[in-house]
Amino acid sequence: MIIIQPSGGLCNRIRVINSAYELAKKRNDNLTVLWLNNAELNCPFESLFQPVSEIKIINIYSNLNLRKLFLQFSANQRFDNAMIEANKKNGVLNENFYTSLKKNVFISTWEHFYPSSDYHFFQPANEIQARIDTITKDLGNNSVGVHIRRTDHTWAIESSKTNGFVTAIEQELAVNPDAKFFVATDDITEENMLRERFPAQIFTNQNKTLSRNSIAGMHDALIDLMCLASTTKIFGSYFSSFTDIAADINHIEKIVIK
Incomplete structure (x- = not known):
């Protein structure tokens, strides 16, 4: 499973989710999105967009959310923004980095790492x-x-x-x-x-x-x-x-x- 916590504003989060979905498809894996409601973007996902079925959206209101902490610290690998940026070239994860990913991966980033022009998750409410x-x-x-x-x-x-x-x-x-x-x-x-x-x-x-x-x-x-x-x-x-x-x-x- 891939757990992604996109950070930053609206468009940073959109491209992070798109990247994570491309990574999930490449791995034939499930994707869970932790949507943090904070000063950068204080609005639940479903208040902005139509419901989505292919990915799981979990609204959280604190980085100390217990469910978030469980998913984060039970993951086999955890990557932050700097690590993602250091392991991509031309917007795409390096192949050796991608193949080294373990079963459960937690990523927190505002970086896009698999560019995608598919925006079907983001149909306005x-x-x-x-x-x-x-x-x-x-x-x-x-x-x-x-x-x-x-x-x-x-x-x-x-x-x-x-x-x-x-x-x-x-x-x-x-x-x-x-x-x-x-x-x-x-x-x-x-x-x-x-x-x-x-x-x-x-x-x-x-x-x-x-x-x-x-x-x-x-x-x-x-x-x-x-x-x-x-x-x-x-x-x-x-x-x-x-x-x-x-x-x-x-x-x-x-x-x-x-």
């Missing part, structure tokens, strides 16, 4: 999908996603400057005057600035909760992700898993503003 549909119906077939990552993401702040996004939107409108833009950002000042500059072209998930330490905030994060994924291409932020996953879900073009 009905209430969330209804809100996504309400937003995307107004975008039409000629829309562009804009993901501006701010707050604590130093690399995105330093590399993906606001004027770069403005220039990209202006260049898109020069060749595609009817384009509409869905903007997802964790900085309301960025959203307001773009609304003022391009009042007829900007669409957002309005009045959203930005805190990830809440169910409402995580619902809004998933809405932003899936609305970005519903566009035809994305102007995204540097080194952002949110940009990467949004583009990968429906295999759309990703242009990193850098």
Whole structure:
């Protein structure tokens, strides 16, 4: 059995679970996911997504959860993020490392280690999908996603400057005057600035909760992700898993503003 505890935010967890499922298939093994509700993502799995049958999801609310500790310390092998990173190349576990894995393996990581473009585990819950549909119906077939990552993401702040996004939107409108833009950002000042500059072209998930330490905030994060994924291409932020996953879900073009 593989026991995986994905860490980090929403998109880090999505790609970790996808990687673990690929590893489980490779081993013809069962997969159990320990979904930790904490300040990074404080929302149960089933509040975000449709039920899944191929993997077992266990919501936990502390790293001291007794069931989690039993699974962790009864495993034959335990690997953390650094060990996973040290034993992969080009996003894939080294073959000698993979073949050395024992029967029961516990992994805690935010790293992807078997890339997968299969996102069928992550179909939004009905209430969330209804809100996504309400937003995307107004975008039409000629829309562009804009993901501006701010707050604590130093690399995105330093590399993906606001004027770069403005220039990209202006260049898109020069060749595609009817384009509409869905903007997802964790900085309301960025959203307001773009609304003022391009009042007829900007669409957002309005009045959203930005805190990830809440169910409402995580619902809004998933809405932003899936609305970005519903566009035809994305102007995204540097080194952002949110940009990467949004583009990968429906295999759309990703242009990193850098």
